[in-house]
Amino acid sequence: MSVYANYGRLEIERDRVTKARGYINALRKITSELGSKSNYALSLCLLARVSAKIGDWQKSRRNFRKVIQLCRNLKEILELRKVYYWYGEATLNKKTDARNYLELAREIFMRVGARGWLKKVETLCRRA
Known part of the structure; x- marks a missing residue:
């Protein structure tokens, strides 16, 4: 499964x-079979x-919010930070919610000591 996700x-x-x-659909098929x-x-x-x-912002926002809720329910903190x-x-291009989600990601990266991701999120925060 991770091969499809990585591709x-x-x-x-x-x-x-x-x-x-194509890769995402293959991942979804396997995921649904395995539950x-x-x-x-x-x-x-x-x-x-x-x-x-x-540019389909409604679909993007809806899916991101579903993922955030799923990660919270599953207590997948490491994945949640990446989702944020x-x-x-x-959302940087739209400027809606970008700063909020980048700050949430930054807080988690700082808490878990993920320096590489922290550097990336701080770069994006400067652009937001």
Whole structure:
């Protein structure tokens, strides 16, 4: 499953959303067969990022909020921080909610000592 997720992330970074969707759909199929809630959350997060890339802000926001709730319910703090980061990154262009989600991500990164991610989020905070 992580192979599909990693390829999906890579294609999102390269702005190849069609290829990204293919990997995400494969991940979603496996996830539904196995009933994995954490991987379902990951697939929704990737879909939210794709939606943001193509400018579908309603779908992006809806999926990000679902993922945030799932991560909270599953107590997936490490994944939650990444979701906050990606949500903040996605909303930078719109400037809506970007600062709030980047600050939430920053707080968690500081708490868990994730220096690499902290550096990335601080760079984005300066742009927001």
